[in-house]
Amino acid sequence: MTGTKYADLHVHTFYSDSTFSPEEVVTCAKEKGLAAIAICDHDTVDGIDPCMALGLKNGVEIIPGIEMSVEKMDAEIHVLGYFIDWKQEWLRKILKEIQDSRVERIFIMIEKLRGMGVKIDAEEVFKIAVNKGSVGRLHVAKAMLISGAIKNLREAFAKYIGFAKPCYVPYTKLSPVETMELILKAGGVPVIAHPDLIGNDDYINEFVDHGLRGLEVYHTDHKPHVTKRYEAMAKEMGLLMTGGSDCHGMGKGRILMGTVRVPYELVEKLKEEAKKIKDGPKYRS
Ligand code: AMP
Ligand code: FE
């Protein structure tokens, strides 16, 4: 490949809620001409090793990452961790607890949906989520769609399972401080994902106080004026400006990979930042 190299820094696999296998993820990245992609599955690192093996063969650099959710009274905040030590046992143990709680909440969500006249089976949800460490609402929404209860995925979130909607059920999450500590302890660079989806920029400060390094300024769901706002905010706060498509395979109706990408120099910056974190006091190897 000649010219500028690009990276999509927010990609999911079917180990969380994308429909794409590691093979499909890496093939797609290659087709889109991406030099690097970051695997940022929800609460699981299981997709990283298979993607890395395939990335090596196909000339696509795989950046190990994760996406974790934090919950406030009135908002949901997603935090990305780049270059985490994904093999650490202590990290996997904490993630397993979160994953178990994700499984439990599916049954409660199904009960609530039943109360609203939507009948789906847990079996169906887990069938859709097969191979995945992190079952979630996108799988529930898909089951609702198949059952004919809704016309599109948007309806599932808008009427039933979106944050604070009648069938929304939380799973065990870490606090903002705990999330930041976990990512830093794992040697990762903490970045707030799609900040506009939080709905309240005031929440960002709390994360900055605890070592936030970047904002996902460039994201599929950010309109141009929103992107400008976060560019200004990142500059003012001295944060890195990252970006990614948040590709969920076909999970969001179309393949998003590569539609949002950043120059490879940003990957170098993230690497430098990860090194600083791993040389610092919070890191536990
Ligand atoms: P969970 O991890 O189970 O809380 O589900 C969160 C995931 O659901 C997000 O990462 C998205 O993939 C998906 N999601 C959340 N809100 C929406 C929405 N309004 N439309 C489509 N997908 C959504
Ligand atoms: Fe997702």
Ligand code: FE
């Ligand atoms: Fe997210």
Ligand code: ZN
């Ligand atoms: Zn995501």
